[in-house]
Amino acid sequence: MMLGLLLARAGVEVLVLEKHADFLRDFRGDTIHPSTLEILHELGLLEDFLKLPHQEVHQLVVQVGEVAVPIADFSHLPTRCKFIAFLPQWDFLNFLAERGASYPSFGLRMRAEVVGLFEEAGRVTGVEVATPEGRLDVRAKLVVAADGRHSVVRGKANLPIETLGAPMDVLWFRISRRPDDPAVGLGRFQVGRLFVILNRGDYWQCGFIIAKGTFDAIQRAGLPAFRDSVAALVPFAADRVADIRSWDDVKLLTVLVDRLTTWYRAGLLCIGDAAHAMSPVGGVGINLAIQDAVAAANLLAEPLGRGSVTDDDLRCVQRRRAPATRVVQRFQVLFQNRVVAPILNSRARTLTVPSALRLFVRFPWLRRIPARIVGIGLRPEHVKTAPRR
Numbered sequence: 060m061m062l063g064l065l066l067a068r069a070g071v072e073v074l075v076l077e078k079h080a081d082f083l084r085d086f087r088g089d090t091i092h093p094s095t096l097e098i099l100h101e102l103g104l105l106e107d108f109l110k111l112p113h114q115e116v117h118q119l120v121v122q123v124g125e126v127a128v129p130i131a132d133f134s135h136l137p138t139r140c141k142f143i144a145f146l147p148q149w150d151f152l153n154f155l156a157e158r159g160a161s162y163p164s165f166g167l168r169m170r171a172e173v174v175g176l177f178e179e180a181g182r183v184t185g186v187e188v189a190t191p192e193g194r195l196d197v198r199a200k201l202v203v204a205a206d207g208r209h210s211v212v213r214g215k216a217n218l219p220i221e222t223l224g225a226p227m228d229v230l231w232f233r234i235s236r237r238p239d240d241p242a243v244g245l246g247r248f249q250v251g252r253l254f255v256i257l258n259r260g261d262y263w264q265c266g267f268i269i270a271k272g273t274f275d276a277i278q279r280a281g282l283p284a285f286r287d288s289v290a291a292l293v294p295f296a297a298d299r300v301a302d303i304r305s306w307d308d309v310k311l312l313t314v315l316v317d318r319l320t321t322w323y324r325a326g327l328l329c330i331g332d333a334a335h336a337m338s339p340v341g342g343v344g345i346n347l348a349i350q351d352a353v354a355a356a357n358l359l360a361e362p363l364g365r366g367s368v369t370d371d372d373l374r375c376v377q378r379r380r381a382p383a384t385r386v387v388q389r390f391q392v393l394f395q396n397r398v399v400a401p402i403l404n405s406r407a408r409t410l411t412v413p414s415a416l417r418l419f420v421r422f423p424w425l426r427r428i429p430a431r432i433v434g435i436g437l438r439p440e441h442v443k444t445a446p447r448r
């Protein structure tokens with residue numbers, strides 16, 4: 060959506076295809092990072108964006124047993140907004156879609172699922188789309204796969220994938236929130252348990268992090284036992300765990316960390332999770348996807364305007380974005396292995412703060428490093444394309 064908006068703003072004809080009828084799906088990342096807020100400022104959209112209902116988080120704190128450990132402090136970032144804005148991703152996508160629609164060359168088609176690629180002489184020349192009205196053939200100078208970590212397009216294009224692995228999956232569900240609950244929740248760690256709660260106004264969005272592949276065993280142990288473990292993690296909401304009425308209220312999100320070794324083929328480019336599925340660690344996947352979109356628009360608007368995009372143009376996008384992505388994934392895998400896996404596998408009676416986290420208590424300035432990685436990323440992008448009306 061961001062790439063569509065940027066290209067249409069630069070005068071390129073764009074069609075964004077979305078398989079769902081709306082963006083109203085729960086449990087996608089809901090974080091808008093300082094660098095994305097900076098991009099919205101560069102587009103002149105920040106003021107309107109901040110009018111949408113949102114929460115501002117200035118530091119990230121994890122609760123390890125009884126100890127609160129601040130791990131990231133955004134107050135030193137060299138950005139206009141020194142906070143992460145939490146708001147439902149559907150509000151963000153609707154906002155971008157509305158702004159995109161103000162450009163004559165922007166098109167968005169909902170309930171349009173890409174099911175195949177057209178190829179001519181080894182070059183991707185368009186996509187086959189399933190719609191409620193029947194099949195639609197879309198021909199294009201460039202197809203951009205921004206279809207997420209289960210990307211159909213990258214599969215159809217046979218692009219080689221490198222898998223990094225993740226020791227966990229996430230169970231997402233809601234419990235209601237009361238006005239006297241704490242305003243901001245975040246990570247909560249206990250022996251064998253990791254939990255994330257996000258304030259969504261009248262409810263808490265809860266992420267229960269479990270060892271990979273253990274959901275069946277959790278279900279076999281029964282819903283009352285699951286509710287009890289939730290109550291132990293969020294004692295202030297223990298009286299509301301009955302909001303989880305059945306397993307249908309609990310959604311399993313499989314965590315994947317992988318990346319394409321080559322992000323493109325003639326006529327096709329992958330960006331965002333389609334190019335590099337991110338772990339939820341640090342909540343940086345949306346930020347990276349947006350940064351890919353900005354870099355792609357900066358590098359491709361001009362060749363697209365000319366009417367021909369070469370493999371070299373596409374290679375430039377990968378060269379620009381892949382190094383930063385690799386480093387962030389390395390950090391995520393390190394955190395998964397050094398913090399997440401030991402906690403999930405711990406048989407200890409009480410949980411001590413992992414040594415990696417203790418450093419943040421001892422040296423507060425260290426909190427600036429995760430703040431920078433999470434808030435801005437390693438290679439922040441800026442809008443370089445000029446608007447064309």
Ligand SMILES: Cc1cc2nc3c(=O)[nH]c(=O)nc-3n(C[C@H](O)[C@H](O)[C@H](O)COP(=O)(O)OP(=O)(O)OC[C@H]3O[C@@H](n4cnc5c(N)ncnc54)[C@H](O)[C@@H]3O)c2cc1C
Pocket residue numbers: 076077078079087088089090171172173174205206207208210211212229312313314315330331332333336337338339341342343344345346348
């Ligand atoms: C459990 C979990 C929690 C996370 N939490 C956070 C967080 O808090 N903050 C954060 O920054 N990141 C988070 N992430 C990562 C983040 O969700 C992704 O990195 C980010 O959404 C990637 O954006 P994207 O645009 O590449 O793909 P997506 O956001 O996945 O968007 C892909 C879009 O393509 C559509 N689509 C898919 N297939 C087709 C098709 N065939 N035809 C047409 N449309 C199609 C989908 O409906 C979807 O709208 C989390 C990930 C997980 C697994």
